[in-house]
Amino acid sequence: MADANQNLLPLAFQLQFPDPVWRLVFEQVATSPGLFVAELRSRESQRLTLVTVELPHGKIRFETNPQLPFHSSLLGVWQGHALYHRFDNTRLPVPTALGNVNLETGRTRWEWPQHAFxxxxxxxxxxxxASLTDTATTPVAVFRLADGEPVETAENTPVVSNSRLHFPVSYTVSSAWRPVIDRFIKKHTSHETSGAVDYLELGDQLIFSYHYRETNDQLRTFLLIIDRLQTIWLHQATGEDLETARPLSESNALPSVGNGSFCVWQNQILFQPTSNCITSYYLKPLP
Incomplete structure (x- = not known):
């Protein structure tokens, strides 16, 4: 059985936050400096905090409490501009506005009511x-990113894509591939998986995030990184059970946010060992 704390990967950074990390959103323009924004949410105080972090070293650039409702949600970052959906009514899933928030000050640069990204x-x-009552397809509006001024363009809506980012695929227990995945994980860890398994293949490295029920009936999440020569580079328990751990991002998130319990940015993996912590390792040893 593999050591549950085995690690051959160099640490890139580890950040501890005062509130739980709800999810991460990333810079989407490949020519811009790499960064992500962590959404911190305290249910007790109904406080929303945005923490902007530089990649690859994890330096915190800004930390602010934006002038937005608690349930507002970031969509991604383009050229340092963070776009968001405002949700003023928590019972209705339709956004009430689309806007651009200044990550340094927390103030809104511009906002278009009743528009969806x-x-x-x-x-x-x-x-x-965006409307709850009108379900007809409406014309697409185009705004300038920096100031929100409307423009006319014949260009189609771009496909959201960032070549620097990779997110896993989630395999449920009903997937035809699950028996193969389960046998592989059990062979190298002696663990019987429970629930969905997140999987990502990058070069010669195979990355799994899976749940395992321990002897005390507690579900724990484990991260396993192994190469095709069957060398285990990382096998780490997250330290939290399934009921209290939060995913790295919401399951219905846009591609700019990503799904799953981890993600890879260039040569480093980012994941949450606890709800208040983000850890990153380099996937390949540094020269």
Whole structure:
């Protein structure tokens, strides 16, 4: 059985936060400096905090409490501009506005009421009218990213994509691939998996995030990184049970946020060992 604390990977950074990390959103323009924004949420105080972190070294650039409702949600970052959806009514899933928040000050740069995000690039933002009652398809509106001024363009909504980011695929217990995945994990860890397994293949490295029920009936999450020569580079328990741990991002998140319990940015993996912590390792030893 593999050591549950085995680690051959160099640490990139580890950040501890006062409130739980709800999810991460990333810079989407490949030519811009790498960064992510951690959404921290305290249910007790109904406090939303945005922490902007530089990659690859994990230096905190800004930390602010934005002038937004608690349930507002970031969509991604383009050229350092963070776009968000405002949700003023927690019982209704439809956004009430699309806006751009200044990550340094927490103030809104611009906001378009009753609009929903459909795409963005380094200069423009695409959106459509959002309504609970009107389900008809509405024309796409285009705004300048920096100041929110409307523009006319014949360009189609861009596909959200960031070549520097990789997110896992989640395999449920009903997946045809699960028996293969389960046998592989059990062979190298002696663990019987429970629930969905997140999987990502990068080069010669195979990355798994899985749940394992311990003898005290507690579900724990483990991260396993192994190469094709069957060398285990990382096998680590998250330190929290399934009921209290939070995913790295929401399951219905946009591609700019990503799904799953971990993600890879260039040569480093980011994951949550606890709800208040983000840890990153380099996937390959540094020269």
């Amino acid at each position: 459909t795409g963005a690039d380094a200069e423009l933002v695409w959106a459509q009218r």
